[in-house]
Amino acid sequence: MKKYGLQIRAPSQKKQPTLRPPPSIFDEDEDVDVEKEISRQASKTKSHKETEEQLKKALEEDPSAFAYDEVIDDIKQKAIVPKLQDRQDRKPRYVQHLMKKAEQRQKEHEIVYERKLAKEREKDDDLFSGKDKFITGAYKRKLEEQKKWLAEERLRELREERDDVTKKTDLSDFYFNMEKNVALGARGIEEKEEQRKAKKLEEEIRKEEKKADSPAEEVLLPESQDVGSSRKRSMEPQEEEEEKDASEKKIGSDVVPEEKDSSTKEEAKEAPKETTTIQHKKSEDAIAAARERFLARKKAKVEE
Template structure:
């Protein structure tokens, strides 16, 4: 039956330790057993050490970085640390660079306009200081040189842009000239095949000269040497010019043919209309009669 209320906890009884009885002299264990156990223990310990060293050596032979715990830890944490380092780096804006460049160009333009204004105002007073010495500092000279260089670069850039502007082209000469540089039309293959073709033509010319007369082999040889010594770039340019001229000639012929066809078609239409009118008038006269 359970008891309710304040119940004191009963401490568990501790077991009584018995004092070992002293062994009688002559009947106890010998010290030899303890020595043998120590020898066996040391032997097993040495064997375990040798096994561990052998495993360590084999592991290093297979992979020298097998015990590189610091490197492995750094690689594991690199994926976590790298985004933090990237965020700490300075983030450059995508549009601030061109804006700064444009601001520098405008500042240079304003400086040039201001210098011209100063020179114009000073030219009005040159007659007052004609007999005076003029001194120009080195910094001012460098500034004028930089301004002149920048103006020249801007002029060349504007000329290039105007030259490359397709809206201001009056003909298709540049287009046909640049076909040589277009890989889609076989630019590499044509550039490689042109020297071979020229060599074949040179050899054919020399063979014809040798067959025609036996007294002119040296002259044919000299001609072929001159033809082969001519720079390839000049030959390619000449061929390109010939190609562009032939293309322009073909275009002109096509335009003339189209114009002639249109005129013939128009003439045929006029002849057909005139014939129809004559037939109509003939029928009308026949009805009146």
């Protein structure tokens, strides 16, 4: 039954603590405690041995298995190094451009100052016209650097004028630059052009090699004609002399032109020898000249 209304809570009764009975003199509690302690120590030693064996096995497998501090240091170092590299690699964006512009302005001021000094010297040329002028090596180098810089600036200005978009009248340059665009396969075009150039070089080298081998034949042809003509020429005086001898014999002369025959024979023997030596020299000169031309062309193509 539930009661409604004011309910007074009954006071809680405190439990009295239970007192342990005093140990008796003849009780065997001490023996039981000693046995428990012995068993506890035995289990401890056993567990220690097992842990030592496990440690030995782990160290045999991996000597750095328990190097926790070193591993943590390595992890921290790996996390710190990229941050340091980022700090080192980060360079200012605009300082380099500002420094280049400052150098450019300084060079322009130096050139203007040198021109001003040159104009002042021109006024005093009449006073020091007959005297020697001494220029140091450093000043010469400075003037050469200024000339070089002016030439580079002139080229840069010409490039800017050429690439100026406001001066373009048609889309020819736009389509020309489309071929250089990497997104549209410009790399493949460059590779094809390189291959085509390499093939051209190989063909030209083969042609030059053929030309280097052919000059000997080309030179021999006219010389062979010369040899034939020289032989004919050497044979003509022999025939004339034979005709003379025959006519003299017919006339009845007793004189035999032995000296003439011997001289003509010697000339006929010497003529082919001279032609062969000249022919050999000409062929060697032609081959050497062809090789020199081939090497010069090859060197020029490699430098390009």
